Amino acid sequence: MATNIEIISIGNEILIGDVQDTNTHYLCRELTRLGGFVRRAVNVRDEPRAIAAELHGALDRGADLILTTGGLGPTDDDRTRASLAQALGLPLHLDPVALDMIRQRYDELHAQGLISQGGVTEARRKMAFLPQGAVPLWNPVGGAPGVRLDVGGTIIIALPGVPEEMVGIFQSSVQPLLREHLGAAVYLERTLIVHLVDDSVLAPFLKTVADAHPGVYVKSRASAFGTDTVIRVTFSMTGADRAGVEQQIEAAMRDLCNALAAAGIYASIAAD
Amino acid sequence: MATNIEIISIGNEILIGDVQDTNTHYLCRELTRLGGFVRRAVNVRDEPRAIAAELHGALDRGADLILTTGGLGPTDDDRTRASLAQALGLPLHLDPVALDMIRQRYDELHAQGLISQGGVTEARRKMAFLPQGAVPLWNPVGGAPGVRLDVGGTIIIALPGVPEEMVGIFQSSVQPLLREHLGAAVYLERTLIVHLVDDSVLAPFLKTVADAHPGVYVKSRASAFGTDTVIRVTFSMTGADRAGVEQQIEAAMRDLCNALAAAGIYASIAAD
Numbered sequence: 001m002a003t004n005i006e007i008i009s010i011g012n013e014i015l016i017g018d019v020q021d022t023n024t025h026y027l028c029r030e031l032t033r034l035g036g037f038v039r040r041a042v043n044v045r046d047e048p049r050a051i052a053a054e055l056h057g058a059l060d061r062g063a064d065l066i067l068t069t070g071g072l073g074p075t076d077d078d079r080t081r082a083s084l085a086q087a088l089g090l091p092l093h094l095d096p097v098a099l100d101m102i103r104q105r106y107d108e109l110h111a112q113g114l115i116s117q118g119g120v121t122e123a124r125r126k127m128a129f130l131p132q133g134a135v136p137l138w139n140p141v142g143g144a145p146g147v148r149l150d151v152g153g154t155i156i157i158a159l160p161g162v163p164e165e166m167v168g169i170f171q172s173s174v175q176p177l178l179r180e181h182l183g184a185a186v187y188l189e190r191t192l193i194v195h196l197v198d199d200s201v202l203a204p205f206l207k208t209v210a211d212a213h214p215g216v217y218v219k220s221r222a223s224a225f226g227t228d229t230v231i232r233v234t235f236s237m238t239g240a241d242r243a244g245v246e247q248q249i250e251a252a253m254r255d256l257c258n259a260l261a262a263a264g265i266y267a268s269i270a271a272d
Numbered sequence: 273m274a275t276n277i278e279i280i281s282i283g284n285e286i287l288i289g290d291v292q293d294t295n296t297h298y299l300c301r302e303l304t305r306l307g308g309f310v311r312r313a314v315n316v317r318d319e320p321r322a323i324a325a326e327l328h329g330a331l332d333r334g335a336d337l338i339l340t341t342g343g344l345g346p347t348d349d350d351r352t353r354a355s356l357a358q359a360l361g362l363p364l365h366l367d368p369v370a371l372d373m374i375r376q377r378y379d380e381l382h383a384q385g386l387i388s389q390g391g392v393t394e395a396r397r398k399m400a401f402l403p404q405g406a407v408p409l410w411n412p413v414g415g416a417p418g419v420r421l422d423v424g425g426t427i428i429i430a431l432p433g434v435p436e437e438m439v440g441i442f443q444s445s446v447q448p449l450l451r452e453h454l455g456a457a458v459y460l461e462r463t464l465i466v467h468l469v470d471d472s473v474l475a476p477f478l479k480t481v482a483d484a485h486p487g488v489y490v491k492s493r494a495s496a497f498g499t500d501t502v503i504r505v506t507f508s509m510t511g512a513d514r515a516g517v518e519q520q521i522e523a524a525m526r527d528l529c530n531a532l533a534a535a536g537i538y539a540s541i542a543a544d
Contacts, residue, residue, distance in 0.1 A: 012489065012491060013491055013493060013506070014297075014300065014313075015300050015304075015310045015311070015312070015313060016300060016301075016304045016310070016461075016489075016508060017297060017298075017299075017300035017301025017302070017303075017304050017305070017310075018301075018461075018491075018493075018506060019493070020292075020294065020297040021293075021296075021297070022292070024293075024315070025286075025289060025292040025293070026289075027289075028286065028287050028288060028289035029288075029289025029290075030289070031289075032287075032288045032289050033289070038287045038288070038289075039287070039317065039322075040287070040314065040315065040316055040317075040322070041286075041287060041314070041315040042312065042313070042314040042315070043296070043312065043313040043314070044312055045311065045312075050311075050312070057329075073471055073472075073475075073494060074471055074472035074475045075471055075474070075475045075478050075479070075492055076475065076478060076479040076482060077478075077482075077491060106472075109470075109497050112498070114469060114497045114498050115469060115470040115473075115497065116470070116473075117470075117473070121472060121473075122476070123472040123473070123475035123476060124472045126475075141496050141497070142494075142496055142497055143472060143497075162494055162495060162496050163496075164495075164496035164499065165496055189288075189290075197386060197387060198381075198387040198388070198389075199345055199346055199347055200345075200346035200378075200393060200395040200396045200415065201387075201388075201389070201393075201395070202347070203345075203346045203347045203348065203395035203398075204394070204395060206347055206348060207347070207348040210348060210349075217284065217288075219284060219285055219290075219349060220347055221285060221290075221291070222345060222414075222434055223434060223436075224413050224414055224434050224435075224436035224437055225381050225386045225387065225413070225414055225415075226384070226386050227436065234285070234290060236288060
């Protein structure tokens with residue numbers, strides 16, 4: 001598996017502005033630090049046709065991994081499983097492994113005194129209907145199993161929208177998968193703090209350094225004028241070995257520091 | 273103008289997980305409350321081809337308004353203006369109005385003692401190159417003008433990525449435009465707090481109410497088991513008149529309250 005990743009975040013509550021989509025931010029951060037490349041992330045509504053269009057788009061672009069969040073719960077507007085099946089022309093069937101997972105989780109939650117009834121009810125049974133060929137992923141936090149579905153060379157993994165549950169399945173099922181596929185890939189990032197407030201002054205310096213170090217991604221983050229006295233410049237790179245990546249990032253940082261110093265602009269390396 | 277809105281958020285810093293995209297959340301919230309319908313929001317990298325693909329997708333889906341955020345600054349990886357021009361087959365030209373805006377803003381920022389040099393420099397001049405036919409939008413906070421471009425029946429507006437600047441141009445240029453086009457459209461939302469922790473118990477009640485009130489959008493937001501003792505259910509609707517929308521939302525809430533009460537489940541209306 002290469003590393004092209006797309007994220008599809010599903011749920012009207014995000015697009016009506018009720019909820020900030022923190023899941024996508026978490027996933028972008030974690031996936032990048034594992035050596036993955038997140039190319040694109042989209043928020044769509046709980047509509048099977050919209051979800052299908054995004055899935056087909058990601059498959060057409062040759063994504064290696066597609067992660068969806070949201071729409072796995074027991075309520076009627078949780079439509080990710082059905083949308084996956086519909087988009088890929090697969091029948092939905094009652095998956096016995098998923099059903100066992102659901103029974104076990106609700107029995108546990110009941111035994112812990114967190115809910116008033118264990119076992120499988122009609123609404124809970126809905127979460128065991130998976131597209132043919134899909135594999136349920138154990139949810140260590142909540143009731144809804146995640147779903148893994150391999151389509152050609154692409155792995156599709158559907159995660160819940162409740163952040164704790166999303167993180168739970170990500171850590172137990174997605175991280176190990178990525179570690180296996182990405183192997184020793186390493187992502188490093190360092191930040192330079194430049195004592196300037198005007199990014200138009202910084203622009204030509206950044207261009208020179210970025211052109212000289214094409215493997216290193218150099219990005220400045222401006223703040224509104226008057227709100228900060230510095231500009232943060234991030235140097236990042238994904239590569240096969242830590243020493244090589246470190247060396248290239250260091251060289252780019254050094255070049256920028258030297259060029260700025262020659263122009264009388266002070267810069268310091270951030271502690272993080 | 274109808275109300276189909278798409279948001280394209282541009283910037284690698286979001287997809288590598290360095291920055292949480294708060295702009296999209298702000299826009300979804302404000303646009304919805306103005307009576308608009310945000311159908312989709314996407315994060316893409318600072319790559320002209322990816323930006324062009326998203327623009328074409330939104331135009332093909334018949335969006336009435338496309339808002340982009342990010343990529344309007346003076347640095348080399350700020351590529352939104354050039355990407356817009358390239359995607360739409362328009363030449364980039366030095367816009368004299370944009371150039372005047374930039375001169376005036378940097379002179380003001382200099383007069384306020386926020387930057388060390390006023391006027392137009394080469395890096396700042398870059399921000400005055402707009403696609404042919406575009407109109408610059410005054411930036412009351414920072415240096416980069418926003419950009420408005422009408423393509424057929426679609427209005428495209430490019431906003432900066434720095435949140436304060438994005439909000440500044442949104443409030444001064446986008447809000448009045450939407451108010452004019454959307455007229456008296458009203459969006460209302462009310463929240464019911466249901467004293468339950470298990471959304472699988474709530475699911476059949478929600479379905480009954482949603483089916484009986486198809487104009488009202490009924491959405492539950494579950495938390496991880498053990499982290500909360502309630503489930504929030506949001507009732508929302510966009511419509512032409514406030515009284516009608518209020519009435520329909522009230523009716524749906526009342527039905528859910530009554531059905532839950534009959535099952536011995538307590539619910540209360542949230543103060544907000």
